Amino acid sequence: MLQTFRISLMAALLVSASPALAEYTTTVISDELEYPWGMEMLPDGRILVTEQTGALRIINTEGELVEEPIANVPEAWVEGHGGLFDVKLAPDFADSNRIYLSYACGTRKNSSTCLARALFAGDTLNEVEEIFRSSPGREGSAHYGGRFTFLADNTLVMGLGDGFDYREQAQNPENHIGSVVRLNMDGSIPANNPFVGLSHAAPETYSYGHRNVQGIVYDPQSDRLYTNEHGPKGGDELNLMRAGANYGWPLITGGVDYNNARITPYQQLPGMTSPLLEWTPSIAPSGMTLYRGDAFGDWRGDFFVSALAAKKVQRVRLAGNRVIEQEDLFTELDRRIRYVYTGADGYLYLLTDQQNGELIRVTPKGEHHE
Template identity: 45%
Template sequence: MKFSARYIAAFLAAVVATGAIVSLVQTQIVLGQLVEFDAPVTASLRAWTTLEDLARFGPVMVAIAIAALLPAVLVGHGAMRAVPPAWRAAIFAAASVGGLWIAFWLMRSVIPMPAIPGTRGPLGHLLMSLTGIVGGLLYTRLTSPAHREQQAEARLSWRYATMAAALVIVPAVSFFAMAPGAGDKPDGVDPASYTVQTVFTGLNRPWSMAFLPDGRTLVTEMGGRLRAIAADGTSLDIALEGLPPIFQQGGVIGLMEVALDPQFEQNGWLYLTMGYGEAGANGTRLVRVRLAGDKIEDVRVLFSSTLKPRAGNNGGRIAFLGDGTLVLSLGDGSARREEAQNPANHLGTVVRLDREGKPPADNPFMQQPGTAPEIYSLGHRNAQGIAVDPTTGDLLVTEHGARGGDEINRIVPGGNYGWPVVTGGIDYPFARVTPFHRLEGYQDAVLEWTPSIAPAGLAVYDGALFPEWRGDLLVPALKERAVRRVLRDGRRIVGQQLLLADLNERMRDLKVAPDGSIYILTDGIDAKLLRLTPPSRNG
């Protein structure tokens, strides 16, 4: 009993110390990256951010340290059978460093989003793994025979049991006290004000849709399939021979956007976005094709983005501006989020091209040496909704934050939208991305959602069927499993409501059809194409 309590308490002390040190190190790595962008990181701001991370991210790191150091401690005890006692401290310190290094490596390899941002680079990975030295040495000290002899035998069990309980309770209380709340849900739109029709079922990871003049709806599936779905629910596959190879990985990347050229009835052009490359070096590609019946022809690659080392955060949405140019959203590459502030590449940008794939002469970075001339705006994380307001001509995008910080942004040429220097969100393991919510020189969001709703698309309603909705924004949300109606008075946001929350489906895309009805794609491997009309209208 005494032996067990002592070793458990020593192990918990080691993992708590390790978690705290890892938190301190990561915060300094993240703040150091912000300083490189001339962010005003003062001493007091650094201290407060460090303490905040220690309270909220530190407990998460303690849980990770438990999983990493438990096998390390067992390996250390096994190794002690074959080495002199003088090696005891070195053995446990080395085993703890190795356990952390392997744990961080596994998390980087398996989890799509960077689980521990400080470990994204080799140096950060090494520095954070080296914090295992503290845990290994502390465990060695607390379990050494000399330490035990210093304690009163009668008090050993009580002392170590109390220590073990405190080492579990304190981080748990700290985490729950600092964790962000669930947030308030807006009221729902009266379900009696619309009718939901299921047009098609059984879609496999659909991503985007577009309306053909003959009344059919084109739908992309991420695995590389393009379907033409009629109003009666019949479906025809469009043959995609000649399309360049598509890099597809689950529901993260693959065949994504489909959009019709503004002069489609004259030229038959479709635009498709898709993943290209491979797992460790992939990007987003824009391709133009001509639709000829049930097949494509005249395939032309217009643009290929900067390669990135992870499959996540690809953007991939297209819109056409009033001058005939097109804009394409591109994600930050996930593991290389700071590149969203680097105008020398396409990561974390909206690019603007003519319909031959060339950057227009008036692009904001066109005349700046060392920059990517296609860039229209930068500082985006992962914009998966894009639309042009038909009344004002504004270009609007929705983009995913991390844990919170989802945004609607109004794009101005050359604008910097802040990621990752400015955001209202925090990292997935609850650490600060940045202490700055707003900062001079960066564009403020029109609307922010924290907690995250995961906005996956965007439409400005301008149809005739729901006249009271004209000018409002419609945002399909994956995490929230609903559609947000963002009510506007001109450009001013005056409220929000939820649509289709009762279906409890992840919503992937939303488009307003020419007749004013609203088409919605749900997400996943058995997804649906839905159509919304007023109650009196079923056709």
């Protein structure tokens, strides 16, 4: 069982007080985005940004937000936590022009998390195709997950949520509630998924026992997959993913309910995987990147976890399965940070969670940018 690294309030304060390894400058590229959620950099330097309110936007190479949203985007169900979520270029985008989008779909009485793919044609999407819809649908508008990434074997994994009111179902691998699913690029089921052929589990399921997966990163150098997820009041987690594993929610957690009631007396149980790192008090993790760029040499190989409630990005350094260093970054912005992204240029990019949402570029201090 993995050793869990828990942060007490005093430890968190000590982390915040540690000096930065790298000095940086933050520059607001755009402050005209409406609750931005995900982003992806195009090969020509333009940036795709999803707005939770349902629009897919382009920021051009001059840093200007193109006035008209991209047309023919799948219709997202926008309410509560629902909306348009993540965007990713297909690994073969240079040849296929294909992009992938995740979003909430359905109605308040019957909503799910959907994944679609389409051909990117500049100002519109063509051949839009829904390739996955989580099952069963549920009532309400909370905890959809929605982050996804691609693996080296031409499959993709997407994190889902427990729907808030359905948390016990996260322990039921027969459905997609509170799970991570793994799909082929066309939405079909990989033959080597851990539960294929079993009558008691959904064949798309890669892992289960999650509350609300909000960050997901694949490291091709180590062939490891990592996620982060919201706990309740406390108990946010950074997890190393293993096929077929049960991550314990709601039977194990370091958090309590929002009324301070104890959810479970257990923080570890046999057969359940504990997190690499747990945040109590909650930081509300919202995105994650593994930095492999060249602009910040001191940060290479570190994880960056964006946080909503804590209004920061947490830098996390691992040695194997052990957390050896943490640092609070960008607290001076005083912004709920929805996403942190490593650009092809080696810089970090931040999206802020607000109606006049910002795209912020992080560069080494002293570098000059027009």
